[in-house]
Amino acid sequence: MVAPLSAWPWNELCNLKYFLYAPLLANCITSWGNDEAGGWCFHILALCALRGVVHQFWYSYSCMLFITDKYRVLKQGVDYKQIDREHNWDNFIILHAFMAAIACYSSTFMDSLPLFNFRGYIYALILHMGITESLYYFIHRMFHSDYLFQNYHSLHHLSVVAQSYTAGTASILENLVMGFLMGIPMLGASWMGGASVTMFYGYVLVFDFIRCMGHCNVEVMPVSLFDHMPVLRYLIYTPSYHSLHHTDMSSNFCLFMPLYDALGNTLNKNSWEFHRRIRTGEDVRVPDFVFLAHVIDVHASMHAPFMFRSVSSKAFKANLLVLPLWPVALVVLQLMWAWAKPFLVSFYCLRNRLLHTWIVPRYGFQYFLPFAKDGINRSIEEAILRADKIGVKVISLAALNKxxxxxxxxxxxxxxxxxxxxxxxxxNTLTAAVILHEIPQDVKEVFLTGATSKLGRAIALYLCRKAVRVMMLTHSTERFQAIQKEAPTECQKFLVQVTKYQVAQNCKAWIVGKWLSPMEQAWAPSGTHFHQFVVPPILELRRDCTYGKLAAMRLPDDVEGLGNCEYTMGRGIVHACHAGGLVHLLEGWEHHEVGAIDLDRIDVVWECALKHGLRPLS
Incomplete structure (x- = not known):
């Protein structure tokens, strides 16, 4: 049986829960300018929005690994389970909105409040430090008793690696208590004649700001601050201080002030040394592997892990909710383009090996501009030299970077x-292997676009050795003949040069290495399957045909800390070129894999990938 006030009553509503704000919005609209209650509905709604912004700010900051990686408190990543568990993190904002509405309607001191009253800030600060902090400390310790912890507080502690959204992830009872504790300084200051509009805004937003800071898993407090003013150690906690509570639940119970832990003899004795070690970067770990990715377009850039967790933890697709931020993303990308340095965006661990993803700040179309070539290569070279300098073992190049x-x-x-x-x-060796193993063994003929590219060449030569007829779409007879001469003499007859899509109107196996327009896709017969290795993938326009995804593999089950999806790939799936770099690392191969694909290694790499737990999607 579920304990009372442990589950949220509107969890089953999913995103429809935001309609719970409708009464406040309706009252705000109908009563605006007529009574003070309507005006306070506006302030409540504005505060709810701003509280969400504060949580998003701290999440984005903590996930900007190119800025914060050195100061991360716990080095683990946040996985999909935690993201899903914290999906309803903002339930407490809805609850507190209605608690505030009840307080406004039942109180008379809310009428005609001044915009600013300095005394109110002093009163709120004193009441918070003296009453809210002490009550929270004792109540928090009570929630760690067996019954309360098991039925109410355990959800919050399932997240060892805290994020700003972890702060709000708790039972309804806990957030009711938190709402009352937050109300003490605000209502107390009001009854003492210090109420003002900005006091309410300021207290709530500062409260959330400091609470999110403690949960952000990035140590932001400099050591010098506490060295010069040691008393501050007891007046304001740090992210490392609060993180110790999630790893050692018998210590560091305070809300924001370690003073109460010191008085209650629950202060973790390693708190200050742990803080110093994090800030001095003693625990920084060098990655074993780097996947050097690139931006596809402005919309896809908003799929970055530091944008919206609910978006980046799922396969990329057009999302109307993030479109209003398109101009902001464009400006940020322009600034990053001017900066030109590759930056870290995500990481995960596999068999105790740290794996990074770095991004080259270039749009997809820029790779095809002649004047941008040198700048892009300089960025890639800088990433390679940086990886070499810090001791990375393998760096794998994403699609356009190679x-x-x-x-x-x-x-x-x-x-x-x-x-x-x-x-x-x-x-590309594993990419070719993935594409080749997707083709049914009974296929006797394929149509290949992008036929003279690295992958096209390898696929054509591999299939002709299997006596599969390959129609290679290319206008360059010279390049076709060069590839044909690489095939064994008895297999050369299986390679056929074609120059028009019409030739393939009876072939149901298309391997796409060059983007297809709707008119070009129209030449495929009904029932065609489009295998593809083109970036971005072709549009799925034909309902009578099927479309393969970009060559990819599913990561082993023992992956840790993976919480974002790689472009259009699903959860736990990476592009084949990414997986190919992992195989190179796990096998400990010492050669560079660049240039033309070695046909004799296609099956070798495939078998090694399967051996290490990587799995094909089909």
Whole structure:
């Protein structure tokens, strides 16, 4: 049986729960300018929105790993289970909105409040430090008793690696108590004649700001601050201080002031040393692997992990809710383009190996601009040199970062930097293997676009060895003949050059390495399956055909800390070139995988991927 006030009554409503704000909004609209209650409905709704902004701000900041990685308190990542568990983190804002509405309607001191009253801030601060902090400390300790913890407080502590959203993830009883504790300084200051509009806004937003700071898992407090003023250690907690409560639940119970832990003899003796160690970067860990990705377009850039967790934890798709931020994303990308340095966006662990994803701040279309070529290669080279300097073992290049016309599939860097310790890997060997193993064994004929690219060449030569007829779409007879000559003499007849899509109107196996327009897709017969290795993937326009996803593999089950999706891939799935770099790392291979694909290694890499727990999607 569920304990009373442990579950939220509107959890089953999902996103429809936001309609619970409708009575406040309706009252605000109908009563605006006529009575003070209507005006306070506006302030309540505004505060709710601002509280959400505060939580989002701290989440985004903590996930900007290119700024915060050095000062992360706990080095683990946040996985999908925690993200799903904290999906309804904002339930408490709805609850507190209605608690505030009841207080406004039942009180007379809310009438005609001044905009500012300095005394109210002093009263609220004294009441908070003296009453709210002490009551919270004792109530928090009570919630750690067996019955209350098991039925109410355990949900909050399931998240060892706290984030700002963790702060609000709790039972309804806990948030009722929190609402009353927050009300003490505000109502007390009002009864003492210090109420003002800005006092209410200021107290609530500062309360949330400090609470989110403590849960952000990034140590923001400099050591020098406490060295110069040691008394501050007892007046304001730090993210590392609060993190110790999530790892050692017998200590550090305070709300914001460690003074009460000191008085209650529950202060973790390692708190100050732990804080110093985090701020001095003693626990920074070098990644074993880097996947060097790139931006596809402005809309896709908002799928970054530091934007919206509910968006980045699912496969990318067009999202109307984030479209209003498109201009902001455009400006940020322009600034990053000017900065030009690759930056860390996500990480996860596999078999105790730390794996990073770095982003080159370039749009997809920029890779095809002749004048942008040198700048992009400089950014990629800088990432390789940085990885080499810090001791990364393998760096894997994402789709456009290894474009043949750009840098010869990575050969430019290996040739220019002969003494690299880091292994440069394009991962195309496993990409080819994934595509080839998706093709049914009974297929005798395929139509191949992008036929003279690295992947197209490897796929064509591999299939012709299997006696599969490959119609290679290319207008370059010279490049076709060069590939044909690489095939064994007895297999060359299976490679056929074609120059028009009409030729494939009876072929139901299309392998797409070049983007197809709607008119070009129209030549495929009904029942065609489009295998593809083109970025971005082609539009799924034909209802009578099926579309394969970009070549990808599912990560092993023992992956830790993975909480975001890689572009259009689902949860726990990465592009095949990413997986190819992982195989290179796990096998400990010492060669660079750049340039043309070695056909003899396609099956070797495939078997190694399966051996290490990577799985095909089909």
């Amino acid at each position: 474009n043949e016309a750009l840098n010869g599939g990575g050969t430019l860097f290996v040739g220019k930097l002969p003494h690299l310790r880091v292994r440069v890997v394009h991962g």
